[in-house]
Amino acid sequence: AAPSLCCAPPYSTLKLTFSPPGAGRCRLSKVGAARRLPPARVRVAVRLRPFVDGTAGADDTPCVRGLDSCSLEIANWRNHQETLKYQFDAFYGERSSQQDIYSGSVQPILRHLLEGQNVSVLAYGPTGAGKTHTMLGSPEQPGVIPRALMDLLQLTREEGAEGRPWALSVTMSYLEIYQEKVLDLLDPASGDLVIREDCRGNILIPGLTQKPIASFADFERHFLPASGNRTVGATRLNQRSSRSHAVLLVKVDQRERLAPFRQREGKLYLIDLAGSEDNRRTGNKGLRLKESGAINTSLFVLGKVVDALHQGLPRVPYRDSKLTRLLQDSLGGSAHSILIANIAPERCFYLDTLSALNFAARSKEVINRPFTNESLQLHVLAPVKLSQKELGPSEAKKARSPEEEEPGNPESPAPPASASQKFSPLQKLSSMDPAMLERLLSLDRLLGSQGTKGTPLLSTPKRDRMLLMKTVEEKDLEIERLKMKQKELEAKVLAQEAVDSTEKENCSLTVLRPFARRAVTVAKPLKKAVVLPLQLIQEQAASPNPEIHILKKSRKRKLEHLDASEPNEKAEDCWELQISPELLAHGRQKILELLNEGSARDLRSLQRIGQKKAQLIVGCRELHGPFSQVEDLERVKVMSGKQLESFLKANILGLAAAGQRWGPC
Numbered sequence: 001a002a003p004s005l006c007c008a009p010p011y012s013t014l015k016l017t018f019s020p021p022g023a024g025r026c027r028l029s030k031v032g033a034a035r036r037l038p039p040a041r042v043r044v045a046v047r048l049r050p051f052v053d054g055t056a057g058a059d060d061t062p063c064v065r066g067l068d069s070c071s072l073e074i075a076n077w078r079n080h081q082e083t084l085k086y087q088f089d090a091f092y093g094e095r096s097s098q099q100d101i102y103s104g105s106v107q108p109i110l111r112h113l114l115e116g117q118n119v120s121v122l123a124y125g126p127t128g129a130g131k132t133h134t135m136l137g138s139p140e141q142p143g144v145i146p147r148a149l150m151d152l153l154q155l156t157r158e159e160g161a162e163g164r165p166w167a168l169s170v171t172m173s174y175l176e177i178y179q180e181k182v183l184d185l186l187d188p189a190s191g192d193l194v195i196r197e198d199c200r201g202n203i204l205i206p207g208l209t210q211k212p213i214a215s216f217a218d219f220e221r222h223f224l225p226a227s228g229n230r231t232v233g234a235t236r237l238n239q240r241s242s243r244s245h246a247v248l249l250v251k252v253d254q255r256e257r258l259a260p261f262r263q264r265e266g267k268l269y270l271i272d273l274a275g276s277e278d279n280r281r282t283g284n285k286g287l288r289l290k291e292s293g294a295i296n297t298s299l300f301v302l303g304k305v306v307d308a309l310h311q312g313l314p315r316v317p318y319r320d321s322k323l324t325r326l327l328q329d330s331l332g333g334s335a336h337s338i339l340i341a342n343i344a345p346e347r348c349f350y351l352d353t354l355s356a357l358n359f360a361a362r363s364k365e366v367i368n369r370p371f372t373n374e375s376l377q378l379h380v381l382a383p384v385k386l387s388q389k390e391l392g393p394s395e396a397k398k399a400r401s402p403e404e405e406e407p408g409n410p411e412s413p414a415p416p417a418s419a420s421q422k423f424s425p426l427q428k429l430s431s432m433d434p435a436m437l438e439r440l441l442s443l444d445r446l447l448g449s450q451g452t453k454g455t456p457l458l459s460t461p462k463r464d465r466m467l468l469m470k471t472v473e474e475k476d477l478e479i480e481r482l483k484m485k486q487k488e489l490e491a492k493v494l495a496q497e498a499v500d501s502t503e504k505e506n507c508s509l510t511v512l513r514p515f516a517r518r519a520v521t522v523a524k525p526l527k528k529a530v531v532l533p534l535q536l537i538q539e540q541a542a543s544p545n546p547e548i549h550i551l552k553k554s555r556k557r558k559l560e561h562l563d564a565s566e567p568n569e570k571a572e573d574c575w576e577l578q579i580s581p582e583l584l585a586h587g588r589q590k591i592l593e594l595l596n597e598g599s600a601r602d603l604r605s606l607q608r609i610g611q612k613k614a615q616l617i618v619g620c621r622e623l624h625g626p627f628s629q630v631e632d633l634e635r636v637k638v639m640s641g642k643q644l645e646s647f648l649k650a651n652i653l654g655l656a657a658a659g660q661r662w663g664p665c
């Protein structure tokens with residue numbers, strides 16, 4: 001029989017300090033909207049493990065020493081007369097208990113889950129430093145995972161009780177990242193799973209098993225056997241060393257029982273990272289060495305991600321490893337995160353300890369942007385009654401109004417989407433909202449378990465489905481790429497045609513007219529800054545409106561020989577960029593206004609500004625206050641001087657070309 005995770009008494013005394021029901025609930029937001037909250041720094045706690053059996057030499061003294069509840073010092077290997085001091089959000093010494101860590105650093109942020117926000121707890125540190133002990137613990141000393149689950153389940157029972165405004169349900173998923181493969185620990189037969197990102201930047205793993213849990217006993221029933229599936233092995237430094245990163249994902253779903261029937265989802269990630277390993281000391285060979293390589297590589301990328309966030313670099317290499325892709329939410333993302341850096345006291349761990357402390361110190365500077373993940377139930381917005389025949393008996397039961405649903409029943413599946421989103425077996429899975437896809441897959445599983453035949457596509461074996469999805473995803477990317485290329489080529493051809501015909505016909509407007517007509521139809525719904533096709537710009541240059549002189553035809557002298565005695569000069573017609581100074585100033589002013597007042601979404605309407613740059617700009621603005629001039633973008637390293645130049649060119653041209661819509665300065 002699987003051992004129990006915890007003994008009951010310590011839990012009965014645990015109590016969370018959640019806000020009263022209803023307090024902190026946010027106002028109604030539009031469907032799928034996410035309410036932004038103030039930035040939250042990643043919190044960092046350091047835990048020093050005691051000497052464990054056999055690790056202490058006779059005269060071994062710890063190489064690290066706690067100074068107070070937040071700081072510690074470690075010997076400086078460069079100068080033995082000195083020590084290096086570090087300050088964190090919390091420091092837990094050798095004598096600290098599991099309860100100290102949990103109540104001091106984890107329990108306080110759990111409350112955000114019921115506000116529809118994400119929470120992440122990560123255990124980091126060298127191999128054998130106590131990460132698994134901190135996260136999982138033992139039946140005598142339960143760690144963060146059992147404590148958090150015990151509290152959370154109790155709280156959701158209370159908050160979701162009959163008569164309360166919200167119905168709550170909790171599900172769990174458990175996975176490991178082993179040698180760059182995402183493996184479902186609740187369904188080990190399913191192969192490597194794909195990590196995806198939805199349109200709101202949420203990280204999802206379609207096909208990952210989700211088990212509803214209503215009690216701690218439910219949790220143990222799924223978690224204990226799944227933990228047995230985790231890859232562990234013996235190394236010289238740890239008899240049961242984790243060979244993978246383990247991620248427990250607990251989702252708290254809330255549905256409002258009365259109108260406007262809002263829904264919220266809070267995700268809790270509890271992550272036990274594999275430890276960095278010095279293979280000279282672990283004595284790893286063969287498979288262990290290969291595992292160690294994968295662990296060290298992903299931790300190296302994790303370090304690069306933290307450095308990029310720390311330095312505010314425009315590119316954060318989340319995609320360079322599965323671990324960082326999954327942690328995108330937790331580091332620099334939308335979660336309230338706490339990193340628990342575990343360190344060991346032995347001198348032989350000195351360099352690992354120093355590197356873990358340096359990593360922890362850099363992580364402290366990472367700013368996350370939590371938001372409330374709230375939406376309206378789709379069938380409430382578009383109440384379309386589907387016939388019994390269309391739905392089938394089990395789905396028809398699920399299509400009842402929210403009041404009719406059994407509250408708090410975790411087995412009760414998600415409501416069906418509106419008729420417009422009804423699933424067709426021919427619909428492309430990749431084009432579907434991943435959250436919806438996830439629901440469909442669980443619905444399919446449910447139908448399967450009831451003996452009902454699912455839709456043909458979803459009934460295919462999971463492995464084939466994942467393969468199919470991968471192929472479809474690749475094809476979609478290819479199509480996107482080709483479409484972009486086609487657009488680029490079309491724009492080039494149009495521009496070239498316009499220039500050619502202009503030269504031929506000496507700028508005759510009769511020739512330009514057909515192009516201009518075409519251009520106007522393309523540029524019809526202009527609201528934002530855009531670069532218009534060249535011919536429209538030329539037409540505007542020829543227009544009598546004095547405000548919009550962008551491209552001007554001039555006779556330019558071109559020196560063919562630099563021989564001063566007999567300069568053979570050749571005059572030729574050239575198009576050159578001439579933006580009136582007022583227009584230039586106006587354009588800059590417009591861009592500056594957008595930089596200072598626009599949301600990340602607004603900023604993305606500017607040329608050369610993608611999602612990451614937009615977020616960076618908003619972040620810089622919040623940190624340093626408003627920009628005084630556009631050039632500040634270079635100063636705060638959002639873009640290089642060269643990038644700034646092309647950014648200005650593209651946007652001022654676009655804004656100028658769309659000038660008629662702004663009206664004169």
Ligand SMILES: Nc1ncnc2c1ncn2[C@@H]1O[C@H](COP(=O)(O)OP(=O)(O)OP(=O)(O)O)[C@@H](O)[C@H]1O
Binds near residue numbers: 049
């Ligand atoms: N705070 C602590 N008090 C008592 N024992 C501890 C403590 N922390 C760790 N240990 C013990 O130290 C040993 C190694 O700990 P653990 O397996 O948690 O390390 P780890 O960091 O998860 O290692 P790996 O990365 O190799 O998996 C275990 O026997 C564990 O019980």
